Amino acid sequence: MPAIECDALSVRYGDRPAAVAGFQLRLDAGEIAVLTGESGCGKTTLLRAIAGVTDDSVQVDGRVWAARPAGYIPQESLVSLSPYLRIATHFEGLADGAHGRELLARLGLGDPRFPSAYPHQLSGGERQRVLTALALATGPRVILADEPTANLDSASAESVIEAIAEYARRERAAVVIATHDEDLIDRLGCRVIRLTPAPVRVIAREPAASGGPLLVTIRDLSKTYFRRDAWMRLHALCKALDGVSLEVARGETVALTGPSGAGKSTLARCIAGREPAEAGSIEWTIPVPVQIVPQAPSESLNPRATIAEALAEARVQPDPSLLAEVNLPPEWIHRATAELSEGQRARVAILRAAEHTGSGMLILDESLASLDRGTRNDVVAYLAGRQSRLGTTLVAITHDRGLIGELGARVIEMEDGRIAA
Amino acid sequence: MVFLFRRFLLATAQVLAVSCLSFAMFSAAAGDFYSAATAADPRLREGSVNALRRRAGLDRPLPARYAAWLGSVASGEFGESIAYHLPLRALLGPRIRATLRVALPALAAAWVMGLLLAFAAVRFGFGSWEPGAAAVALIPDVVAVSLLLWVAVWAGLPTGTMTLPVVALAFALLPGIFLHAASSLRAAIRLEFVGLARSRGLGGARLWLRYILPAAANPLISLAALTAAGAIGASFLVEVITGWPGLGPFFLDAVQARDYPVVQTVIAGLAALLALCNFAADVLLYRLDPRIRTPHV
Numbered sequence: 001m002p003a004i005e006c007d008a009l010s011v012r013y014g015d016r017p018a019a020v021a022g023f024q025l026r027l028d029a030g031e032i033a034v035l036t037g038e039s040g041c042g043k044t045t046l047l048r049a050i051a052g053v054t055d056d057s058v059q060v061d062g063r064v065w066a067a068r069p070a071g072y073i074p075q076e077s078l079v080s081l082s083p084y085l086r087i088a089t090h091f092e093g094l095a096d097g098a099h100g101r102e103l104l105a106r107l108g109l110g111d112p113r114f115p116s117a118y119p120h121q122l123s124g125g126e127r128q129r130v131l132t133a134l135a136l137a138t139g140p141r142v143i144l145a146d147e148p149t150a151n152l153d154s155a156s157a158e159s160v161i162e163a164i165a166e167y168a169r170r171e172r173a174a175v176v177i178a179t180h181d182e183d184l185i186d187r188l189g190c191r192v193i194r195l196t197p198a199p200v201r202v203i204a205r206e207p208a209a210s211g212g213p214l215l216v217t218i219r220d221l222s223k224t225y226f227r228r229d230a231w232m233r234l235h236a237l238c239k240a241l242d243g244v245s246l247e248v249a250r251g252e253t254v255a256l257t258g259p260s261g262a263g264k265s266t267l268a269r270c271i272a273g274r275e276p277a278e279a280g281s282i283e284w285t286i287p288v289p290v291q292i293v294p295q296a297p298s299e300s301l302n303p304r305a306t307i308a309e310a311l312a313e314a315r316v317q318p319d320p321s322l323l324a325e326v327n328l329p330p331e332w333i334h335r336a337t338a339e340l341s342e343g344q345r346a347r348v349a350i351l352r353a354a355e356h357t358g359s360g361m362l363i364l365d366e367s368l369a370s371l372d373r374g375t376r377n378d379v380v381a382y383l384a385g386r387q388s389r390l391g392t393t394l395v396a397i398t399h400d401r402g403l404i405g406e407l408g409a410r411v412i413e414m415e416d417g418r419i420a421a
Numbered sequence: 422m423v424f425l426f427r428r429f430l431l432a433t434a435q436v437l438a439v440s441c442l443s444f445a446m447f448s449a450a451a452g453d454f455y456s457a458a459t460a461a462d463p464r465l466r467e468g469s470v471n472a473l474r475r476r477a478g479l480d481r482p483l484p485a486r487y488a489a490w491l492g493s494v495a496s497g498e499f500g501e502s503i504a505y506h507l508p509l510r511a512l513l514g515p516r517i518r519a520t521l522r523v524a525l526p527a528l529a530a531a532w533v534m535g536l537l538l539a540f541a542a543v544r545f546g547f548g549s550w551e552p553g554a555a556a557v558a559l560i561p562d563v564v565a566v567s568l569l570l571w572v573a574v575w576a577g578l579p580t581g582t583m584t585l586p587v588v589a590l591a592f593a594l595l596p597g598i599f600l601h602a603a604s605s606l607r608a609a610i611r612l613e614f615v616g617l618a619r620s621r622g623l624g625g626a627r628l629w630l631r632y633i634l635p636a637a638a639n640p641l642i643s644l645a646a647l648t649a650a651g652a653i654g655a656s657f658l659v660e661v662i663t664g665w666p667g668l669g670p671f672f673l674d675a676v677q678a679r680d681y682p683v684v685q686t687v688i689a690g691l692a693a694l695l696a697l698c699n700f701a702a703d704v705l706l707y708r709l710d711p712r713i714r715t716p717h718v
Contacts, residue, residue, distance in 0.1 A: 053620040055611065072620050079613040083712055084635035090618075093627050118711040131617075138621045229423065 003029045003142050003174030004050060008062035011042070011049045013339070019045040022062075025193065029067070029141070030172040032165065034185050037195030038343070038374035043178040046195070047072065047144040050176070067174070071140030075147040076128035081119040087130055088115035095137040103133040108159045124151040132160050136167055143168065143175045149184060150370075157181075161188070180372040212249040214285050215361070215393055216271070219245050221280035222417075223266055240266040241277065242417035248361075250285075251391035255404045258414035264397045267414070268292055268363045271395070288360035288393075291353040293367040298345030300353075303338035307348055310337055314356040325385075326351045327378045343375035350379050354386055361393040368396075368403060380406050424713065428703045432696035439692035440685070444487050447681045453479055454503040454679045477503050490685060499690075500682035504675070509686050513668070520667035522583060524656040527590035528649060534591070535598030542599075543606040551603060558596035562655055565593055566662050586656070586665045593655050594648055601644050602637075609637035638709060646702035650695035 004027040012018040020042040027033055035043050049060050051072035074080050081090060091100035097115075104114055107129040119127055128151050135143060143164060149157035161177075161184065168175045176193075179185065185192060223241040226234045240263045248254055256264045269275045271282060272290045294300055301310050307328075308318035316322075320330035326347040337345055346367075354362055362383070368376050384407070386392050396407060404411060413420040454477070455470045474480050478489060493500045498508035505512060542550050557565075566589040573585055609615060610633055618632045653668075660669030668687065675683035707713050 051620055053616055055616065069622055070620070072617070074613070074617060077613065080617055082614045082618070082632055082636065084710070085631060086711075089631065092631065093623050094621055118715055120712050121715065134621060 001029050002026050003031070003067045004176070005065045006050065006063065009046075009049065009064050010061040011045050012059050012061075013045075013057055014059075020049070020195075027142075027174045027176065029174055030168060031191070032168060032175040032177070032188060033191040033193055034188060035176050035178040035193045035195065036180065036185060038372065041195040043195060044075070044146050044341075047146050047176065047178055050142075051144045066144075067141035069138045069140050071135035071138050071143045071173075073132050073135045073143065073145040073148050076124055076131060076151060078120075080131055081127060083119055086116055086118055087122075090130070090134055091137055094134065100133070100137060103136055103163075104130070106159070106163050107133055108156055109133070125153065125156055128152060129156065129160060132163065136163065139171070141171070141173050143173055145175070145177045147179055148177065149179065149181060157184070180374075182373075212251045212391075214247060215250040215252070215288070216248050216285070217281075217283045218247070218271070219281045219283075221245070221267070221270060221277045221282065223263075223270060223275070223277050239417050241270065241280075243280070244414075244417070244419055245280075246412065246419065248393060248395070250393055251387065253387070253394040253396070253407050253409040255407065255409035255411045256395065256397045256414060257399060257404075257411060258420065262414040263417040264414050265365055266417075268365055268395065268397060271361070272363060289357050290361045290363065291357045292363045292365055293350055293353045295366045296370060297349035297353075297367050298337075298342055300349050301337040301345055304336065306334045306336050307340075308333045310348060311352055311355070314352050316352055316355040322351060322355065323348075326382050342370075343372050346371055346375055347379060351382070354383060354392070357392065359390040359392055361395065363395040363397070365397045366399075369398070369400065376403075383407075425704060425707055428700055432700045436689065436693045436696050440491075440689040441487070443688045444490070444685055445483070447684060448483050448486075450679075452679060453681065455479070457677075457679045479503075490682065494686070494689075499686045502675075502680055502683050504678055504680045504683075509683060512671075512683075513686070516666065516668045516671050519665065520653065520656050520660065520669070523586045523590060523660065523665060523667060524652045527587045527594065527656070528652045530587070530591040531594035531598055531648070531652075532645070535595055536602050538599050539602035539606055542603050543610065551600065554596045554599050558600060562593045562658055563662070565589070566659050570663060581664070583665075586659045586663045589663065590652065590656055590659045593659070594652060598644070598648060602641060605637040605640050606633065609633045612636055635709070639706065642702050642705050642709070643699075646695075646698035649698045650691070653694060654691065 004025060006023050006025040009020065009023040009025075010018045011020045023046060025033075035046065037043060045058075048054055049058070049064055050066050051070045052066075053072050053074075054060065081087075087104070088097065088100060091097070094100070095103070101110075101115055104110065109126060109129055114122070114126070114130075119130075122130065128148065132145070132148055135145075145164060148160050148164070152160060164175060164177070165188075167173060177184075177188070221241050221244040222239070224239050225237040227237050228234060238261075242263075244263070244267060246267075256267065258264060266275070269292065270277045272292050274292065302313075305313065307323070311318040311322070318333060320333040323330045323332060328344060328347055332340075337348060340348065350367065368379060371379065380403070383392075383394060387394060394407065394409070396403065396409060398404065453474070455474055459465050459470055471480075478486060481489075490500050493508075498510050499513065500509050501507065502509055502512055538550070569589045569592065570585065578585070615628070615632050615636065618628060623632070656667065657669035657672060659665070660667040661673055664670070672684070672687050674680075675687070
């Protein structure tokens with residue numbers, strides 16, 4: 001008995017070209033399938049169309065049918081839970097209190113503080129698991145999960161997948177999981193629906209030649225953060241940098257690693273001149289432009305601006321051929337950035353920062369951490385190409401060993417505001 | 422709490438600044454109560470007018486007069502009217518009550534109707550009301566109230582009662598409230614978490630009360646504070662046009678007679694009311710939004 005049937009399904013936003021076209025799927029009760037493909041290829045659009053989570057701006061053509069109720073698990077964002085309601089209140093009308101707590105417990109949120117917490121008091125991964133529990137609480141006959149493990153450590157990811165799979169077995173629910181996680185796909189060993197096969201690119205680089213001309217010398221840099229109380233008096237909060245000394249050569253790639261709170265981002269902001277240090281010095285051999293790409297690169301874009309306008313804002317000539325550098329179609333130059341997927345926006349934001357920097361210094365503050373594999377590979381290839389061509393200096397704040405290897409970076413380990421020996 | 426404390430200090434500073442500024446402005450204007458009186462009655466002689474000025478303290482320097490006024494406010498007398506030779510407390514009381522008898526029912530009626538209409542417009546998709554309401558909102562209050570008065574006279578309705586000013590004021594406030602409430606609700610139902618709650622099968626009263634209204638309330642609370650203070654100001658106008666014996670005509674007389682202590686106290690009172698309403702809105706927002714009230718982890 002089919003639980004999901006799609007035939008010649010097309011979904012478009014307004015009068016744009018279809019985001020999904022001619023999609024076919026038949027999934028029986030109890031069956032699990034993985035939906036994969038590069039970011040921006042329409043996975044979220046497809047899941048929302050099947051789940052019926054659409055608004056006036058979305059036009060769905062063709063046949064789409066799914067058994068109801070459908071449990072849609074969105075990719076977590078700050079707006080996917082009501083900021084005004086406690087977690088337990090979100091379960092009202094779906095499941096009784098005990099069942100809700102049991103679902104949360106099964107997903108590793110058994111601590112009694114979780115039901116009475118507000119969404120903003122949880123981490124992204126915890127909110128993602130709450131969304132999973134909410135979808136399961138509706139007693140769905142089909143589950144549509146959009147990257148349910150993207151923000152999770154491996155143990156939590158395991159509990160989420162296990163909870164979904166166990167529910168599907170017990171209730172004979174059909175499941176579609178959209179993911180980029182190749183390990184997860186291998187492990188589920190189920191049907192794989194590939195929306196657009198992502199081209200696999202092998203990136204191999206020699207470690208950057210060190211000993212280039214000195215670009216910047218940092219000596220004994222210190223920085224303390226303060227907080228003001230009601231009487232406007234200052235209180236020291238923490239010592240973010242405590243005597244950091246560092247030399248970076250032109251064209252070099254440096255990776256800053258270390259636990260969170262070690263002072264990596266503060267160091268980056270001081271180097272970029274975004275924040276004054278309270279002691280120590282930063283001396284540039286030659287003045288160069290310095291840009292920081294933030295953790296969520298796409299958030300630096302004004303959603304109302306087109307790609308061309310976004311580039312022009314940073315005094316980058318909006319040349320359509322630039323888009324090809326980050327694997328975007330050149331004819332998209334006049335599209336609004338709001339119409340792009342998360343990964344495509346990240347490409348634009350990084351392209352803009354890098355082009356603006358020219359041969360200067362580009363600082364990536366965990367900027368690649370949230371990107372899907374296809375986007376990340378394209379961005380790394382683009383940055384590496386620029387570096388060998390123009391001698392750009394790259395500073396990457398990252399925990400990702402794989403990325404450090406791909407970039408061929410010199411690793412600087414930080415701890416408690418110092419550089420660990 | 423630090424947040425509320427700061428807001429309170431800010432509100433106090435605002436009221437003091439407004440009173441200071443208006444005091445300076447009226448002092449800079451040419452003439453005073455007695456020059457207006459002299460112009461009205463040429464038999465008054467320069468010497469006796471100056472004696473009267475001295476008695477009212479008008480010959481003293483500006484800072485001294487401001488300090489005297491502040492002291493009088495602090496003592497609860499709120500200054501003394503030059504025209505009536507009476508502390509304002511005695512004069513203002515009945516007039517404030519008359520104004521509130523018009524402003525409060527009108528405000529309540531405008532909000533109840535505005536919210537119900539907005540809910541109907543958004544829930545049942547009567548979106549075509551909104552351009553009409555926007556057009557009505559553009560009509561100046563004076564014109565709208567005069568028109569209403571004309572209709573009442575034409576229809577032979579009693580014009581001396583409370584009904585006319587209340588209805589007039591409510592209709593002056595209604596379109597703005599309706600438009601803001603409708604756009605807040607419309608924005609709220611488009612929020613991601615509302616769509617997701619609906620996809621979990623929630624609907625009806627639970628969806629509206631739990632998910633949509635709290636999300637729409639935030640801008641409306643700030644608007645409520647503004648309309649509450651604005652209703653008193655708009656009421657002045659309505660009272661003058663309909664001849665209702667509230668603060669409005671009294672204030673107008675005081676301005677025309679240059680009875681500046683009265684003008685001064687009423688303006689400072691309005692500023693204090695606006696600051697108080699805004700502060701109340703801040704307290705309410707603080708209570709309602711867990712993101713401000715509870716610690717971030």
